Amino acid sequence: MTMLTQLERIPNDLLDVSATELHRIFPGPTLLHLQGRRHEPLFISVLLHGNEDTGLIAIQSLLKKYAHKTLPRAVSIFFGNISAAKLGLRRLETQPDYNRIWPGAGEAQSAESMMMASIVDTMVRRDVFASVDIHNNSGHNPHFACLNTLQSEHLQLATLFSRTVVYFLRPLGVQSMAFSKHCPAVTLECGKAGDALGNHHAFEFLDACVHLSEIPKHQVATHDIDLFHTVARVLIPGDITFSFADKDADLNFEDDIEQFNFCELPIGASFGAVRNAEELLVIAEDEQGRDVTKEYFCNDHKRLTIKKSVMPSMLTMDERIIRQDCLCYLMERIHIG
Secondary structure, three states: OOOEEEEEEOOOOOOOOOHHHHHHHHOOEEEEEEEEEEEEEEEEOOOOOOOOOOOOOOHHHHHHHHOOOOEEEEEEEOOOOOOHOOOOOOOOOOOOOOOOOOOOOOOOOOOHHHHHHHHOOOHOOOOOOEEEEEOOOOOOOEEEEOOOOHHHHHHHHHOOOEEEEEEEOOOOOOOHHHHHOOOOOEEEOOOOOOOOHHHHHHHHHHHHHHHOOOOOOOOOOOHHHHEEEEEEEOOOOOOEEOOOOOOOOOOEEOOOHHHHHOOOOOOOOOOEEEOOOOOOOOEEEOOOOOOHHHHHHOOOEEEEEEEEOEEEEOOOOOHHHHHHOEEEEEEEOOOOO
């Protein structure tokens, strides 16, 4: 079983270690509880994907700021996939995705999923104030916040990070969805790993959160938010070859495809060339997991083209990430109020 370590003091060297060296401090997934003037803790998860280190860097900046004074609010920090971080990978091939196995995943229990459930139970017992899950993404995307409910407190927390907010219900088993049953919960998408601006943005958000006495309950003003709803997740079947340069692949994507992220694409926009004009070589699934590929894609003169005006997010040219997760998400703009 994956064993969770729980600590109540900051280990030596934690504030300066890199994600790839974190295994020298923590033997595995670790939950660190620190006291603050307000007792209800802010829960923060970092490194659920081992190659996304902005969360660790933001935590280090936060703890350095309060190294010689009391935190304004208690914090509990979960350092997730330490073994994948050691190798700079999202996850090991033998592991589940650490952000797909939280309560609500609807899959058979594993040692890792039981660990995540125990973390939620622990934080509920501690009267968790709010939850923040910090990520990077591998493609060209703006900084944005994600949430799984449109309740006002969740929206208020999200817009504290960015006016660009994405509401989604799939995939299941993500951290923010598990915690949204108990407190305001958001996921931060902070651009590519290694971006100093993303690291600082995440730190500033955490610092603002620990100073909150409460999260406003009134509705976010419509002029303060650009809200998008994820309507489909796009995957590539395992038996389909794809490339960004190999013309012999079943699906050859445009080499500037990342530029489509957060752009509202018109009908007929092309994702790339297909070798067999009779097949749709991607699968689009809606929030209920239904196949909606033909609603969003078609083959037009051996081009994979969009049938509806949509906005992609998370498009990346990292082939390993595409295989382990998905090609992208498709979104539509929605309005509140």
